[in-house]
Amino acid sequence: MIQEWDIKPLAKSCTGCTKAFEDRQEYYTRLSDQSGNYQRSDFCSTCWAREEPVDPGYSNWNGVFRIPPAEPDRKVRKETTETILRELMEQGDPSRGEIIYILAVMLERQRVLVEQKVEDRPDGARRVIYAHRKTGETFIVPDPGIGAERLETVQQEVMHLLAPDAPPRPGSIAEPPANPPPEPTDGLGS
Numbered sequence: 001m002i003q004e005w006d007i008k009p010l011a012k013s014c015t016g017c018t019k020a021f022e023d024r025q026e027y028y029t030r031l032s033d034q035s036g037n038y039q040r041s042d043f044c045s046t047c048w049a050r051e052e053p054v055d056p057g058y059s060n061w062n063g064v065f066r067i068p069p070a071e072p073d074r075k076v077r078k079e080t081t082e083t084i085l086r087e088l089m090e091q092g093d094p095s096r097g098e099i100i101y102i103l104a105v106m107l108e109r110q111r112v113l114v115e116q117k118v119e120d121r122p123d124g125a126r127r128v129i130y131a132h133r134k135t136g137e138t139f140i141v142p143d144p145g146i147g148a149e150r151l152e153t154v155q156q157e158v159m160h161l162l163a164p165d166a167p168p169r170p171g172s173i174a175e176p177p178a179n180p181p182p183e184p185t186d187g188l189g190s
């Protein structure tokens, strides 16, 4: 079973020596691929120097640990791109796969997520692995392969999620509007 959307948090202590990370300490993350499922481990520099030659993992990167870890403020109901992406990933509804992917791409352009690796599996499936710049979380997002003919529809659904109070555009969705809608500010579709 291929793993679908997932968010893996940065550990609070080193996987090797179990010492808690200190503020501003450099950490090293290793992602291992275990028959389609990712295992995340975080190490201090001492343990990583020992681990890397033995098992560099499927993908690895390093960052700086911050205390307190920046966590999304769940008390404030603010519909941001990131909040919506997290909610949809938690729900894990396969019919939302295209929207999840577009939201992740938007967050990458907003420099919230950093692409770590694009994985092409032998069966043609593709997954993108992102690191969250602030929290150090790993975001695993399957690429649904949105065709050019679907892109505008998906983008409109995304814009509606981001601005649900915006008045609906005149005309039905089935027929193209007389005037093309303005390009989304994020510049998708190029």
Ligand SMILES: [Zn+2]
Pocket: 014, 015, 016, 017, 018, 019, 043, 044, 045, 046, 047, 048
């Ligand atoms: Zn360690």
